[in-house]
Amino acid sequence: xxxxxxxxxxxxxxxxxxxxxxxxxxxxxxxxxxxxxxxxxxxxxxxxxxxxxxxxxxxxxxxxx
Numbered sequence: 001x002x003x004x005x006x007x008x009x010x011x012x013x014x015x016x017x018x019x020x021x022x023x024x025x026x027x028x029x030x031x032x033x034x035x036x037x038x039x040x041x042x043x044x045x046x047x048x049x050x051x052x053x054x055x056x057x058x059x060x061x062x063x064x065x
Contacts, residue, residue, distance in 0.1 A: 010034050011046070023050045 003009030003016045005028045010020060012034040020029040030050060038047035 005029070011050075012038055021050075021054050023053055025049055025053050 001016055002014050004014060005011045008029060009016045011023070011026065011028045011030045013031065015031070016029070018031060020031050021035065022029055026046065026049075035047060035050055035054070038044050039051050041047065
């Protein structure tokens with residue numbers, strides 16, 4: 001179901017289905033897949049912050065493809 005991030009939807013896709021991570025910094029949920037995709041954009045500062053906050057190993061590899 002499509003929900004705004006302030007109502008429990010994913011920060012990027014706004015979907016509330018499936019397992020999600022929670023960012024305390026942004027007070028929102030996010031799908032790991034959405035975070036991985038967002039980390040491909042080196043200019044997406046929010047994704048970089050969430051990647052570090054969540055200790056997501058993908059922030060070490062993206063955008064260095």
